[in-house]
Each structure stands twice: as C-alpha cells, then as structure tokens.
Amino acid sequence: MTAATSSANGAWEAVIGLETHVQLGTNSKIFTCASTTFGDDPNTHIDPVVCGLPGTLPVLNQMVLEYAVKAAMALNLNIAEHSKFDRKQYFYPDLPKNYQISQFDEPIAEEGWIEVEVAEKGKDTYLKRIGIERLHMEEDAGKLVHAGSDRLAGSTHSLVDYNRAGVALAEIVSKPDLRTGREAAEYASEIRRIMRYLGVSDGNMQEGSLRCDVNISVRQGADAPFGTKVEIKNMNSFSAIQKACEYEIQRQIKAYEAGEAVVQETRLWDEGKQLTKSMRSKEGSSDYRYFPDPDLGPIEVIASVREGWRTELPELPSAKRHRYAEEFGLSVYDARVLTDEYAMAEYFEAAVAAGAEAKGVANWIQGDIAAYVNANRLSYSTLPFRPEQLAEMVQLIDGGKISGKIAKEILPELLEKGGSAKAIVDQRGLGMISDPAAITTIVEELLAAHPQEVEAFRGGKTKLQGFFVGQLMKKTGGKADPKLANQILSQKLKGG
Ligand SMILES: Nc1ncnc2c1ncn2[C@@H]1O[C@H](COP(=O)(O)OP(=O)(O)OP(=O)(O)O)[C@@H](O)[C@H]1O
Numbered sequence: 415m416t417a418a419t420s421s422a423n424g425a426w427e428a429v430i431g432l433e434t435h436v437q438l439g440t441n442s443k444i445f446t447c448a449s450t451t452f453g454d455d456p457n458t459h460i461d462p463v464v465c466g467l468p469g470t471l472p473v474l475n476q477m478v479l480e481y482a483v484k485a486a487m488a489l490n491l492n493i494a495e496h497s498k499f500d501r502k503q504y505f506y507p508d509l510p511k512n513y514q515i516s517q518f519d520e521p522i523a524e525e526g527w528i529e530v531e532v533a534e535k536g537k538d539t540y541l542k543r544i545g546i547e548r549l550h551m552e553e554d555a556g557k558l559v560h561a562g563s564d565r566l567a568g569s570t571h572s573l574v575d576y577n578r579a580g581v582a583l584a585e586i587v588s589k590p591d592l593r594t595g596r597e598a599a600e601y602a603s604e605i606r607r608i609m610r611y612l613g614v615s616d617g618n619m620q621e622g623s624l625r626c627d628v629n630i631s632v633r634q635g636a637d638a639p640f641g642t643k644v645e646i647k648n649m650n651s652f653s654a655i656q657k658a659c660e661y662e663i664q665r666q667i668k669a670y671e672a673g674e675a676v677v678q679e680t681r682l683w684d685e686g687k688q689l690t691k692s693m694r695s696k697e698g699s700s701d702y703r704y705f706p707d708p709d710l711g712p713i714e715v716i717a718s719v720r721e722g723w724r725t726e727l728p729e730l731p732s733a734k735r736h737r738y739a740e741e742f743g744l745s746v747y748d749a750r751v752l753t754d755e756y757a758m759a760e761y762f763e764a765a766v767a768a769g770a771e772a773k774g775v776a777n778w779i780q781g782d783i784a785a786y787v788n789a790n791r792l793s794y795s796t797l798p799f800r801p802e803q804l805a806e807m808v809q810l811i812d813g814g815k816i817s818g819k820i821a822k823e824i825l826p827e828l829l830e831k832g833g834s835a836k837a838i839v840d841q842r843g844l845g846m847i848s849d850p851a852a853i854t855t856i857v858e859e860l861l862a863a864h865p866q867e868v869e870a871f872r873g874g875k876t877k878l879q880g881f882f883v884g885q886l887m888k889k890t891g892g893k894a895d896p897k898l899a900n901q902i903l904s905q906k907l908k909g910g
C-alpha cells in the first residue's frame with residue numbers, strides 16, 4: 415500500500431514538516447567564548463556561562479547573528495528589525511541551566527521559501543517550492559552518554575558531556591508543504607547544500623551539525639483538515655528521513671483504517687529495525703513557560719548592516735542549477751551533480767572559462783575526477799590538477815590531438831601531481847595517430863597476420879571487427895584515431 419492508496423473516503427495524503435537544527439560554524443559558542451571544537455575530551459569546552467553558574471551573563475556572539483541572518487536571507491525569509499531571546503524551560507540533565515535560550519514569538523526571521531528539485535526513482539524530476547515558517551537562533555544542549563552504550567561499556571550509570579552545550583544553532587522550521595519521504599529528504603539536503611554554500615555550517619550529519627525533526631500526519635484528500643502529527647526526533651541522514659517518513663505514513667494509515675487513533679507523540683527511528691517507535695508524548699508549547707530572557711538585550715539589525723551582509727551571499731544552488739542548464743546546455747542531472755558542492759561548481763566553471771567545452775568538462779569531473787576526489791577525501795579547491803589543466807586536456811581530446819583512452823591513462827598522474835596533458839603527450843609521443851596512410855599500413859599488417867579471422871569475417875562473422883579493433887589499439891598503444899581506424903578496418907576487411 416502507498417500513501418496514495420485510495421480507500422472508501424478518498425486517497426490518503428501525507429503532510430510533512432521539518433524542523434532542521436543547523437549548527438552555525440563559529441569558533442566560539444553563542445553566548446560565551448568557550449570553544450566549539452568537536453570531538454575533544456568531555457567537558458573541556460565549558461565555562462561558568464555554559465554551566466549557568468549564578469552571576470554569569472550571556473553575551474551574544476555577533477558572528478552567530480551574521481550567520482543566522484545570511485542563512486535566513488538565502489531561505490528568502492524576512493529579517494526582523496527587532497527580535498529577542500526567550501527562555502524555554504524544561505528539566506533534563508543535558509541542559510545545565512534547566513532552560514534553553516531560544517527565540518519564541520519574535521524570531522530573527524519569518525516567512526520564506528526554497529525551491530527543491532525532487533528526483534524520485536522512475537519518475538521525472540520536478541521542482542517544488544517549500545514554504546519556511548521561520549528561522550531562529552538558539553543554543554544547543556549537552557550530550558548524555560548512557561550506561562551500556564559503546565562509549566561506556568560495562569558501566570551502570572550515565573554521564574554528561576557539556577562540550578556541545580551553548581553551541582550556536584539555527585532552527586529552520588518548514589511549513590507543512592512536504593508530501594512524501596523523498597520530498598522531505600530532498601528538502602533537508604537542499605537546506606544543507608545552502609548552508610554549505612554560505613559557509614555558515616559544515617552540515618556534517620555524523621557529528622550532529624545538522625539534525626532534523628520530522629513531523630508527519632496523514633489525511634484523506636488534499637482538502638481535508640490536517641490530521642494529528644507525530645514527531646520523529648533527531649534524524650541524522652537523508653535516507654533515514656525518507657525511510658522513516660515512508661514507514662510512519664504507512665503506520666498511520668493502517669491505524670486509521672483499523673479504526674484506531676493516531677496520538678500526538680514523539681517517536682524515534684530505529685535504523686536497525688527500520689521502524690519508528692514511541693518515545694514520549696509530546697509537550698504542548700505552554701509546558702515550556704517561555705518568557706523573554708532578562709539577561710539578553712533585544713536584537714536590532716540595522717538596515718545598512720543587513721544589506722551589507724546580503725551583498726556577501728554567493729550564488730545559491732538553485733540559481734546555479736538553472737543557470738547551468740541555460741548557459742551550458744547541461745541536463746538536469748548534470749547540473750544537479752555539478753552544483754552539489756560549491757567547490758566542485760567553481761572547479762567546473764573555471765575549466766569552462768579556460769575555454770573547454772562544458773559537456774566534456776562535466777563528464778570528466780563527474781567521472782574519473784569525482785571518483786578520485788571522493789576516494790581520497792580531497793577538496794576541489796586544493797586539487798593539484800587545476801581546472802585550467804583539465805580544460806587543456808579536454809581541448810586536446812576535442813581537437814583530435816589525443817584519444818579519450820590516452821587521456822584516461824594519463825589522468826591519474828595529472829590528478830596526483832597536476833601538470834600539462836600536452837607536455838606529457840608530447841614528451842611520451844602519445845599523440846593520436848590520425849594519418850590515414852599510417853593506419854592503413856598497420857591494418858594491412860594486422861590482416862596479413864590473422865588470415866583465419868579475416869576469412870571468418872568475410873564468411874559472415876562480422877562481430878570479429880571488434881577483435882581487429884582491439885588488436886589495432888594494442889599495436890598502437892591506444893593512440894589510433896578510433897573513428898578513422900574503424901573506417902579503414904571496415905573497408906579493408908570487406909576486401910576494399
Ligand atoms: N498536522 C501536521 N502534520 C505534519 N506536520 C505538521 C502539522 N502541523 C504542523 N506541522 C509541521 O510541524 C512543525 C512544527 O514545528 P514547531 O517547532 O512549530 O512546533 P513543535 O514541533 O510543536 O514544537 P517544538 O519546537 O517543541 O518541537 C513544522 O515544521 C510544521 O510545518
């Protein structure tokens with residue numbers, strides 16, 4: 415059964431909204447100068463402010479505000495002139511102050527949208543605009559390590575690490591505009607792409623720099639009122655987001671069809687068992703007893719500062735995708751892959767600017783170059799093989815100076831050390847043999863050396879042409895112009 419399965423009262427439709435927590439990549443925490451370095455010994459990046467000791471006062475890190483505003487602008491949100499911080503009270507051991515400093519009714523930004531490109535297996539890629547309710551700044555909590563977990567094997571108690579407490583987060587709340595697990599995953603991945611383009615977050619999901627809470631309900635028919643939502647907390651991979659949505663949609667439909675109610679609750683995704691399970695019933699927002707934090711002044715973003723920041727925004731992924739399709743005539747797929755990462759897109763554009771044909775550059779980057787960069791965990795911005803050198807190589811191929819095969823052969827060396835394809839080709843005599851007379855001579859030699867195969871070919875086994883091509887390439891070290899070689903071979907084999 416799928417979400418669109420019809421029943422007596424109409425087709426089921428899922429309604430999904432995401433809350434995404436993005437860690438803003440500042441060196442120090444949101445309200446103090448304690449370091450944000452990840453992975454150090456527990457409780458080595460704490461101070462009296464992080465621990466909320468009496469008499470301490472938080473001070474807003476200005477870089478956090480700049481990052482939050484830039485992130486908000488990239489999501490087409492309206493930046494509030496006046497905004498403030500509030501205390502969100504709840505008791506949990508990972509929260510040293512027993513309240514989290516967050517923003518409640520006056521967030522830094524509201525009412526925006528992003529365009530998401532949804533590529534679902536077996537379907538055409540489609541564009542969808544997803545509304546964004548708000549973006550607000552808040553501090554992260556600490557981390558509990560529970561008894562019996564890998565890191566505390568054999569222990570009988572839980573420990574807490576406050577290194578993460580007070581790290582700056584931007585929480586981005588989508589409108590309930592998503593309809594499938596795939597859309598939810600694509601939305602989350604677009605948010606991460608945008609944050610990385612901006613340089614405001616590394617978006618590293620394994621390290622928790624980007625986490626999503628997924629809210630899901632189902633209803634019968636697109637005009638029906640929203641159903642009761644269930645929230646799945648802390649999803650940390652795009653595939654998990656998709657699978658959890660798909661599982662949860664089916665679970666809710668089944669519950670309704672069995673005449674049961676869906677209760678508002680928080681659930682967890684069990685990656686091992688591939689299902690969601692109940693964690694706790696959800697607090698209403700009034701349980702948090704929000705009130706303005708008296709320790710922090712109101713935030714005013716002056717228009718001139720705001721507009722200055724706006725001028726620093728890079729070209730964003732969706733704009734790049736559209737431009738690549740229009741300007742370079744690339745397919746939707748190619749444009750999507752090449753713009754996935756800012757540094758990759760820059761590499762591509764630099765190679766094209768150096769004079770090479772876009773499609774050829776795109777193919778080499780997506781193929782051998784991406785494989786090398788990924789396998790060695792390298793960055794396009796520091797790759798020894800520079801885009802201008804790639805352009806030179808592509809131009810040699812397009813100009814018939816070297817074969818694709820030779821390019822493929824010398825590429826590993828170029829990727830490792832950088833350098834000029836032309837210099838290597840000249841030095842080693844790897845240039846393409848495109849002189850018909852030279853190829854004819856080689857072909858004639860080959861035919862003379864394999865009389866049986868020639869006879870078999872002429873007797874109807876035309877597949878043997880491949881055998882001769884192979885022999886010819888072997889003999890020329892892959893340097894023969896393949897088109898010309900095939901032409902001459904055909905002619906000679908047929909006895910011409
Ligand atoms: N009926 C619904 N079905 C699915 N998603 C919904 C529904 N109603 C709201 N949502 C989505 O749920 C999210 C609600 O997030 P929000 O932070 O506003 O509230 P919350 O989850 O109740 O509070 P908290 O911040 O404590 O998690 C939004 O992304 C919204 O689009």
Ligand SMILES: [Mg+2]
Nearest residue numbers: 433627629645
């Ligand atoms: Mg929520």
Ligand SMILES: [Mg+2]
Nearest residue numbers: 433585587627
């Ligand atoms: Mg929320």
